[in-house]
Amino acid sequence: MEKRRTHTFARDRFYVTTPIYYVNDRPHLGHVYTTTLADVLARFHRLAGRETFFLTGTDEHAGKVVEAAEARGLTPRAWADANAAAFRGSFERFGIENDDFIRTSEARHIERVKRYLAPLLESGDVYPGEYEGWYDAGQEEYVADGRAAANEFRSPVSGRPLLRRTERNYFFRLSAWAEPLLALLEAGDVFDVAPAARKNEVIARVRDGLDDVPISRAGFDGWGVPVPGEPGHTVYVWIDALCNYLSAVDTDARRHLWPADVHLIAKDILWFHAVIWPALLLALGRRPGLQWVRLPRLVYAHSFWVREGAKMSKSLGNFVETEHLSEHAEALGVDAVRWFLATRGPLGTADGDFSDASLIAAHDADLANGFGNAVSRVAAAIARWTDGRVPAPRAEAETTDETAAAARELRAAAGRAPVAVASAFEAIDIHGALAAALELVREVDRFVERTAPFRLAKEGPARRADLETILHHAAEALRIASLLLWPAIPAGVATFWGRIGRDEWGDALADRGRGDLACWASWGGFVGGEPFAKGPPLFPRAGSGRR
RNA sequence: GGCGGCGUAGCUCAGUUGGUUAGAGCGAGGGAUUCAUAAGCCCUAGGUCGUAGGUUCGAGUCCUACCGCCGCUACCA
Numbered sequence: 001m002e003k004r005r006t007h008t009f010a011r012d013r014f015y016v017t018t019p020i021y022y023v024n025d026r027p028h029l030g031h032v033y034t035t036t037l038a039d040v041l042a043r044f045h046r047l048a049g050r051e052t053f054f055l056t057g058t059d060e061h062a063g064k065v066v067e068a069a070e071a072r073g074l075t076p077r078a079w080a081d082a083n084a085a086a087f088r089g090s091f092e093r094f095g096i097e098n099d100d101f102i103r104t105s106e107a108r109h110i111e112r113v114k115r116y117l118a119p120l121l122e123s124g125d126v127y128p129g130e131y132e133g134w135y136d137a138g139q140e141e142y143v144a145d146g147r148a149a150a151n152e153f154r155s156p157v158s159g160r161p162l163l164r165r166t167e168r169n170y171f172f173r174l175s176a177w178a179e180p181l182l183a184l185l186e187a188g189d190v191f192d193v194a195p196a197a198r199k200n201e202v203i204a205r206v207r208d209g210l211d212d213v214p215i216s217r218a219g220f221d222g223w224g225v226p227v228p229g230e231p232g233h234t235v236y237v238w239i240d241a242l243c244n245y246l247s248a249v250d251t252d253a254r255r256h257l258w259p260a261d262v263h264l265i266a267k268d269i270l271w272f273h274a275v276i277w278p279a280l281l282l283a284l285g286r287r288p289g290l291q292w293v294r295l296p297r298l299v300y301a302h303s304f305w306v307r308e309g310a311k312m313s314k315s316l317g318n319f320v321e322t323e324h325l326s327e328h329a330e331a332l333g334v335d336a337v338r339w340f341l342a343t344r345g346p347l348g349t350a351d352g353d354f355s356d357a358s359l360i361a362a363h364d365a366d367l368a369n370g371f372g373n374a375v376s377r378v379a380a381a382i383a384r385w386t387d388g389r390v391p392a393p394r395a396e397a398e399t400t401d402e403t404a405a406a407a408r409e410l411r412a413a414a415g416r417a418p419v420a421v422a423s424a425f426e427a428i429d430i431h432g433a434l435a436a437a438l439e440l441v442r443e444v445d446r447f448v449e450r451t452a453p454f455r456l457a458k459e460g461p462a463r464r465a466d467l468e469t470i471l472h473h474a475a476e477a478l479r480i481a482s483l484l485l486w487p488a489i490p491a492g493v494a495t496f497w498g499r500i501g502r503d504e505w506g507d508a509l510a511d512r513g514r515g516d517l518a519c520w521a522s523w524g525g526f527v528g529g530e531p532f533a534k535g536p537p538l539f540p541r542a543g544s545g546r547r
Numbered sequence: 548g549g550c551g552g553c554g555u556a557g558c559u560c561a562g563u564u565g566g567u568u569a570g571a572g573c574g575a576g577g578g579a580u581u582c583a584u585a586a587g588c589c590c591u592a593g594g595u596c597g598u599a600g601g602u603u604c605g606a607g608u609c610c611u612a613c614c615g616c617c618g619c620u621a622c623c624a
Contacts, residue, residue, distance in 0.1 A: 377583030
């Protein structure tokens with residue numbers, strides 16, 4: 001389909017963002033999806049020991065927010081407070097640990113948007129002009145020329161004729177940045193867009209040339225960011241919203257975090273993130289005192305969820321609500337939801353189908369029958385034959401050649417896995433990263449089948465060294481696999497760590513702390529004598545068994 | 548209309564710069580086991596690689612046409 005490209009991130013830090021969500025929306029699958037992906041990435045980089053910053057938030061400055069508030073007899077502030085809280089709440093429910101939650105209505109943000117606009121006005125990157133376009137009075141918005149023509153100059157919503165309207169507002173000189181942007185996109189080493197198909201779309205459009213874009217709206221009703229020096233104008237919400245990525249880290253304590261490593265978005269807002277935002281940053285970076293403002297390294301646009309083949313939309317009313325996801329989380333644990341989103345979602349250019357059955361199937365196949373069962377069988381073996389303690393490894397000379405060979409191969413697989421997982425995560429190939437982690441679990445299952453410790457146990461002391469080597473290796477490989485799986489299924493893995501006497505890892509990573517993956521995931525963490533306790537299934541099967 | 552992409556086993560998809568018998572996961576069928584969450588492991592899919600041509604010693608992998616599907620075509624977050 002397309003070639004994945006590895007993006008090399010700064011080694012010691014990682015900054016990932018989600019879009020800030022429209023505060024008039026109720027949180028649904030789409031929001032939880034993007035945010036979960038960001039959380040998985042952020043957790044991986046934290047685990048790897050990097051200074052990680054994961055930002056999400058809400059976009060609040062739209063005229064419709066004021067309307068929605070008025071309709072409910074609330075102030076925009078109160079309405080936004082309630083809905084922003086709803087977003088925060090649903091994210092918390094799925095184990096998402098963002099480092100900050102920015103709201104565009106916050107003073108820290110508004111103040112900085114003004115601070116970014118002022119120098120651009122001064123330099124002429126932003127200039128006053130006249131915008132003429134097809135206006136949909138019912139929607140109170142302009143309709144793009146192409147779209148207006150396609151609709152025979154009638155409102156796509158109401159069907160009423162569109163009005164030709166002229167408005168005085170401020171423009172961003174986007175046209176000036178087409179060439180530099182194209183060069184950057186084609187090189188792809190400083191600023192990049194992924195997946196490749198999305199990048200191609202952007203390049204094709206930028207190649208056709210760019211028009212200047214209006215970035216303000218006439219009128220200011222106290223909700224929004226006033227244009228500096230022109231208090232009767234409001235900064236267009238999109239421009240306002242994009243600035244959040246920068247404004248959130250534009251403090252002495254955080255400025256070093258910029259540029260963002262990944263802006264994770266859905267494909268519908270690619271244009272703003274892949275063209276307008278970088279152009280704005282290029283312009284900003286030229287202003288005195290703002291040279292630290294560089295381009296984000298990567299804009300990654302995933303696709304949409306569909307439900308049983310049908311697009312989710314307000315008109316169909318078929319959104320997968322957060323409440324619905326919560327039911328799955330209650331039945332199977334949050335990890336089940338996270339795992340499904342992270343491994344089966346529309347990460348590439350194709351839309352992905354959501355169904356309850358596929359969520360449960362993913363949980364059963366990978367978590368219950370996979371990781372959970374492997375942990376269970378190894379824990380039971382250790383409980384029965386080595387008193388619940390991980391045996392110390394034995395010298396190869398003490399075991400048969402067959403045992404030694406199998407052990408060597410498992411150890412090699414455990415060495416390859418962290419490398420494969422890391423490089424997949426670097427390429428935002430979350431499916432690939434988690435598949436690589438799960439592959440190590442499969443290796444353990446194959447290893448157990450091949451070496452059959454349950455048979456050796458019956459052969460008495462003669463095979464004791466083999467038995468101990470086998471159990472040590474199986475435990476060790478699962479220990480390493482658990483680290484690699486943690487970003488996606490932190491709850492179950494934390495429980496597992498408790499059983500193997502590694503609560504310290506959970507402690508280190510708690511409260512957004514950092515780990516030391518290179519050290520933790522290296523072979524030899526178990527020296528012998530550690531617990532590997534049995535316990536209730538980490539991921540109890542939901543479906544019935546086979547046969 | 549323009550630009551771009553896709554169409555590979557029942558399902559979801561991998562298939563490097565063209566080269567031995569086209570792969571994985573899930574599902575389905577079969578088998579040997581029994582430590583484990585009726586889990587795990589092994590074997591099996593005889594797939595016209597959308598269709599028709601072409602280039603080549605050789606094409607799923609390049610070219611052309613056609614059929615079907617999809618994305619983008621600038622300001623709805």
